[in-house]
Amino acid sequence: MGGTEHLTVHREGATLVLTLNRPEAKNALSLPMLVGLHDGWRAADEDDTVRSVVLTGAGGTFCAGMDLKALAGDGMAGDHYRQRLRDDPDLHWKAMLRHHRPRKPVIAAVEGHCVAGGTEILQGTDIRVAGESAVFGLFEVARGLFPIGGSTVRLPRQIPRTHALEMLLTGRPYPASEAARIGLIGHVVPDGGALAKALEIAERINACGPLAVEAVKASVYETADLSEADGLAAELARGWPVFDTADAKEGARAFAEKRPPVFRRA
Template structure:
């Protein structure tokens, strides 16, 4: 049982390794996941991350309800808003994140996926937010991001009925990018990751941040932020590298500077 992080050629692969519990997250695993996301954010050698689950049954079944419901927590914890931050709870990670969904993806698993940027899933994957059936709500972004990523009625069906969505339906609604055979899942995720990692790191992070912040800005504000960001990036070492490589007709080697 652990949260594993493997780094190879700029790609960090995070694995929720608790298959015997369908990769459900108790306090220990939430803490480990928080540390993994912080490492992705802060380690300059990491350009992109893949998140997946161990085994062939579940990506993540969300919170381990037996360990959480009814658990006594100090009321003061409500104001420790930066404690053990998660990707889906608000930790700002501008490096792209790819979800390799290897099975059932429900509750906190779905809210984790909602905070990712690119998504590949096996045909057997199922998605759901059934918290209302347990007397709680889909927190950590469940009620927030889903409204921005699915049509209103489809999102409400997931939130209010708690029904499951299969992989093909998720693909049709643009909830995921692709459905691939199980044996090709990690290959598909790694291919996307390698292509992301080959791009200019600063530009990639800037593009992600601007796109996400655009949802809270007017078009005029967003366009202005684009101008400022592009002006800054145009003077970066990566931009110079790209110009030189284009002139020499060779592949650029970016350093994130």
């Protein structure tokens, strides 16, 4: 089903689960991991039987960001994957969801550390669940670095600017409870329960009309920076075609017949 030595891929029904799998390094980003992520997002986009994606981490942690030890030396080369990066110099930004937005909903299931590049990838996901001991933060400035994965642009659009600037400028850790309070994540669950909760949410999404789900997600992002008038016009252009689909008719018919709908992406 794809994947690499640092990124595993498996299916849970209609959900594609991508697992950052380098627990001995707190799932710090490596080139094999980035290649695996890139290919996972592409696989989800191209496979119509996939209706949602869950991103999580192995070993009780999500992602501790870029591998700074490797970055300081030659370890980020990833010998087996150098050609992939040469072929597509933008691959790492697509993998981190900076230059790519999957058309299927992406749910993050976070345990443990989700910091630096982990928090940057998180901002490219749509729905976010975390265990109560999870830790978030953008530590780059504390190390003399810049959070170039998109955080200076995305974070102030996703949470209030005062909280975004504090997170960006202090480089301090944020516990899950505070991350939820400021709106960075949506659910806090008991430790070890993030993946189960994410899959529960994914299952509810999977039961909905896939054409409608994808159109709704696209509309939310397409209209985010538009005026209200322009946004409403764009919403009509995106939404009206959904009503002409066979799935829309099936949804209404199933409601009238008091049965679960059977959607066919048509």
